[in-house]
Amino acid sequence: MTISGKIAVAGIYEHPTRFAPDKTDSLIMAECARGALEDAGLSLSDVDGLFSAGISMGPMGVVQLAEYLNIKPRHLDSTNIGGSSFVAHVSHAAAAIHAGLCEVALILYGSTAASNSMAIGTGMGSGGGNPDAAFVSPYGMTTVGSYALIAQRHMHLYGTRSEQLAEIAVATRQHAALNPNAKMQRPITIEDVLESRVISSPLHLLDCCIISDGGGAVVVTSLERARDLAQPPVILRGCGEAVCHQEIGAPDLLTIAAHQSGQNAFSMAGLSPQEVDFCTIYDSFTITLLATLENLGFCQPGEGGDFVSGGRIAPGGDLPINPDGGGLSSNHPGMRGIFLVIEAVRQLRGGLGPRQVSGAQIGLVHGTGGTLGTMHSGATLLLSKD
Amino acid sequence: MSSGIEYKTPATDWQTRAFWEGCGRQEIVLQRCRDCGAIQHRPRGLCASCLSSDIEHFVAKGTGEVHTFTLTQQNGMPAFRENCPYVLAYVELDEGPRLMTHIAGCPPDSVRIGMKVRAEFVATEGQLGVPRFVPA
Numbered sequence: 288m289t290i291s292g293k294i295a296v297a298g299i300y301e302h303p304t305r306f307a308p309d310k311t312d313s314l315i316m317a318e319c320a321r322g323a324l325e326d327a328g329l330s331l332s333d334v335d336g337l338f339s340a341g342i343s344m345g346p347m348g349v350v351q352l353a354e355y356l357n358i359k360p361r362h363l364d365s366t367n368i369g370g371s372s373f374v375a376h377v378s379h380a381a382a383a384i385h386a387g388l389c390e391v392a393l394i395l396y397g398s399t400a401a402s403n404s405m406a407i408g409t410g411m412g413s414g415g416g417n418p419d420a421a422f423v424s425p426y427g428m429t430t431v432g433s434y435a436l437i438a439q440r441h442m443h444l445y446g447t448r449s450e451q452l453a454e455i456a457v458a459t460r461q462h463a464a465l466n467p468n469a470k471m472q473r474p475i476t477i478e479d480v481l482e483s484r485v486i487s488s489p490l491h492l493l494d495c496c497i498i499s500d501g502g503g504a505v506v507v508t509s510l511e512r513a514r515d516l517a518q519p520p521v522i523l524r525g526c527g528e529a530v531c532h533q534e535i536g537a538p539d540l541l542t543i544a545a546h547q548s549g550q551n552a553f554s555m556a557g558l559s560p561q562e563v564d565f566c567t568i569y570d571s572f573t574i575t576l577l578a579t580l581e582n583l584g585f586c587q588p589g590e591g592g593d594f595v596s597g598g599r600i601a602p603g604g605d606l607p608i609n610p611d612g613g614g615l616s617s618n619h620p621g622m623r624g625i626f627l628v629i630e631a632v633r634q635l636r637g638g639l640g641p642r643q644v645s646g647a648q649i650g651l652v653h654g655t656g657g658t659l660g661t662m663h664s665g666a667t668l669l670l671s672k673d
Numbered sequence: 674m675s676s677g678i679e680y681k682t683p684a685t686d687w688q689t690r691a692f693w694e695g696c697g698r699q700e701i702v703l704q705r706c707r708d709c710g711a712i713q714h715r716p717r718g719l720c721a722s723c724l725s726s727d728i729e730h731f732v733a734k735g736t737g738e739v740h741t742f743t744l745t746q747q748n749g750m751p752a753f754r755e756n757c758p759y760v761l762a763y764v765e766l767d768e769g770p771r772l773m774t775h776i777a778g779c780p781p782d783s784v785r786i787g788m789k790v791r792a793e794f795v796a797t798e799g800q801l802g803v804p805r806f807v808p809a
Contacts, residue, residue, distance in 0.1 A: 409747045418686040421693070422715050423773050425680045425803045427745060427753040432761050435743035443741070443786040487761075488744040533763075535713055535721055537771050540741065540763075660741075660763075661773075 294381035295513035295520035298327025298506030308402035315397030315502035323504035328517030336389030340367035362389035369656020373624035374666035378526035397502030398620035433658035438574035451592030453480035458601035463612025465642035496614035503625040525669035527551025544665025545582035552667040624654035680803035696802035714770035735792040778807030
């Protein structure tokens with residue numbers, strides 16, 4: 288019994304806002320719900336499964352969200368595995384739909400991270416009176432710092448250079464220049480990245496994602512039902528999830544969750560990396576994307592620096608990555624997984640104008656949640672045209 | 674460097690107290706499973722390799738090498754804001770496990786992966802301590 292080929296994304300919506308001091312997280316999510324349901328040709332009364340996670344959401348968050356939307360779904364899922372949550376929600380929704388627990392699943396995220404001045408990258412690390420945190424909290428590990436530990440190790444083992452990480456930031460900005468909603472559109476050069484201040488060595492300011500407000504929604508249903516709706520269905524071919532923790536023993540820091548989640552997704556789909564036309568990959572930092580590519584099998588461990596160079600992942604390259612401009616340049620309201628799904632669906636529907644990946648038939652989505660150097664999750668999807 | 678960072682008294686519970694009390698005696702204390710022999714850190718209430726409850730503590734040598742590190746130039750938290758830059762690192766102990774820590778006692782730009790280091794301890798209240806590492 289496989290869900291591969293039986294479930295589809297039928298509706299999507301990305302909130303155009305990047306700064307919304309007049310809105311709340313719930314309002315952003317509700318506006319996104321409206322947008323995605325309109326896109327799908329469905330109404331709120333069709334929704335019988337609700338999926339959400341958030342930074343500021345409490346343990347009852349998804350219940351409060353149902354109240355805000357005034358809906359009474361028969362299936363709830365508030366899985367929170369960090370920024371990758373919404374990628375995992377697609378596979379959870381697929382399983383629930385396939386099992387008959389719901390028929391129309393609505394996945395929501397919204398956040399006012401920027402207008403609340405949330406210092407996601409460099410505001411953490413003091414911890415508190417928590418015995419579990421006591422082994423990290425004295426040392427001031429920032430979010431950037433956790434990823435920097437991975438980058439430093441990668442450079443040591445493989446000779447990866449800052450110029451190669453910078454290629455990722457430059458290519459992503461080239462994509463963003465083609466997306467009118469992207470927050471950062473001014474072209475940058477490798478020198479700009481290298482000359483931007485170091486936040487946590489070896490990562491510079493322009494190796495780091497931006498912080499914005501924003502939100503998104505995704506509607507998932509059976510392929511059968513999706514074929515009767517307003518948009519061409521985008522089919523789920525494969526999915527996988529994984530966890531990596533670096534805080535016990537001495538694991539290989541450079542084998543990340545994407546290794547396992549990617550293998551599972553490719554295996555379920557019966558596909559290989561060579562068949563993928565484009566990717567949307569969580570780019571919290573340039574190293575995140577590089578390590579993810581290696582672990583998904585697009586290149587060998589240590590070859591990521593060469594792989595991302597020379598325009599391969601830029602617009603018009605052999606493997607365009609994050610054609611919306613990613614978290615590095617388009618938007619990053621705290622947790623970004625939902626936008627990875629939305630952009631992949633947009634590309635597979637087609638007709639995006641200058642930023643359309645030509646011949647996009649199969650797209651890979653990978654989200655990373657948590658902090659790469661300590662503990663993190665990964666979730667992978669393989670999506671295709673009908 | 675790092676010397677400006679004031680370490681608070683670590684929060685402890687019964688699973689972790691032996692480690693922090695060891696730091697108060699200037700010792701790195703690790704756990705070993707009496708059933709499967711696995712050595713583990715961070716400490717916990719059972720063996721994370723075989724789930725046996727029969728675990729013991731032992732004093733490690735307190736030496737190891739830098740596995741990876743980052744020179745932190747920006748941290749907005751009050752305890753760290755004025756003390757940047759500081760070197761955050763994983764040190765791999767000679768016994769195997771890794772600890773997150775600071776590297777002190779040398780210019781920050783001299784820290785290298787593979788550098789041999791030894792633990793030193795900053796005393797806190799309650800006869801506990803916080804370990805950091807300096808060049809061996």
